Amino acid sequence: MLRVEGITAGYGPVTVLRDLSFQAQPGQVTCIMGRNGAGKSTLMRAIMGLVPVQSGQILLGDAALHTLPAHKVPLHGVAYVPQGRRLFGPLTVAENIDVGLLTRKKGLHRREFVLDLFPRLRERLDQVASTLSGGEQQMLAIARALCLEPQVLLLDEPSEGLQPSMISLIRETVLRLRETGLATLLVEQRVDTVLRIADKVAFMAHGRVEHVAERADLTADSTLFQQFVGV
Template identity: 65%
Template sequence: MLELKAINAGYGNVQVLRNLSLTAKPGQVTCVMGRNGAGKTTMLRTIMGQVQAQAGSITLNNTPLHGLPAHEVPRHGIGYVPQGRRLFGELTVAQNIEIGLMTRHKTAKTRDYVLSLFPRLRERLAQRSSTLSGGEQQMLAIARALCLEPAVLLLDEPTEGLQPSMITLIRETLLTLKATGVATILVEQRVDAVLSMANQIAFVSNGTVAETLENTNLTPATPQFQTYVGI
């Protein structure tokens, strides 16, 4: 279980996160929603050590992650798919996947499992990643993160700009991962995508989690979507 408790973080003198607390449980998808500038991406970057927490704690199964250098966090089993994918564009699909495997010394067995989730990537292993379509690049970014065999997967706006068939594939992949016990934190603005896969929805406002709802009888007309997201 990943737990954030009373996190303060920001950039220089600009504080973005204010006493933010969040829990992501194994086998569940926690969706984080909020307006632009609310602090969603900063929260993910703080978990990954790219932004240092100024106060509070971040733990994975009671192991502290706060204070670790950024390159150490993935080795504890945190996979991260940032907005914009951040692939190594000049490297092939196979090479990008290999970099993911190297992070936690995973083997061909992990590689085969990941490629079974994204069969199209197997057809493009020798292709330079910068030449892939947007949807294929998103597949590769998720595949590279899954090569860590993560306990927790962080995704920042994974469906942005994608066609419906790709969004469906991402949703099916996350549901598969949920069944294997992976805890997922999904930053997303599409209510239709959220409602189809999230166990709980955390609404971020002004750098803190203002409200968390279990996804039982939520609909697009639920008032919090308008209050916190403006939908």
């Protein structure tokens, strides 16, 4: 289980996250919602060690992630799909997957797993990543992250800028991964997606998790969406 306990974090003198706490359970999809500037992406980056945590702690099992340098966080089973995908554009699909497998001693099995999950990538292994379509790029970004064989998957707005068929594919993939026991933390702005795949929704404002709701308690016209997302 990933536990974020009272963290304060930000960029230099600017504090973005303030005394933020929440938990992500294995086999559950936890959606993070909030307006622009609420600190959703900064939370993801703080978990990955890319933003320094000034106080509080981030725990995954016995590992205190907030004490680790950024490059050691993925070794403890946390994988990250950043906003905008941030693929290694000039590298091929195969090379992007190989980067994901760098920390695996025996990566062949994992490589086959992600290529079975996204068969379209198998057809494009030698293609340069930046020339893929938006949907294919998102598949590659998720595949690359899954190569780490994570316990926790952080997805930062994976449906951003994608056509509906691709959004459906990403949703199905997240649901399939949930069945494997993966804890998924998903930053998402689309209410319909959240209502279909979330187990829990954490609503953020001003750098804090202000409210956590079970999906069963939410409907499309819930006042929480209006209050925290403005839809």
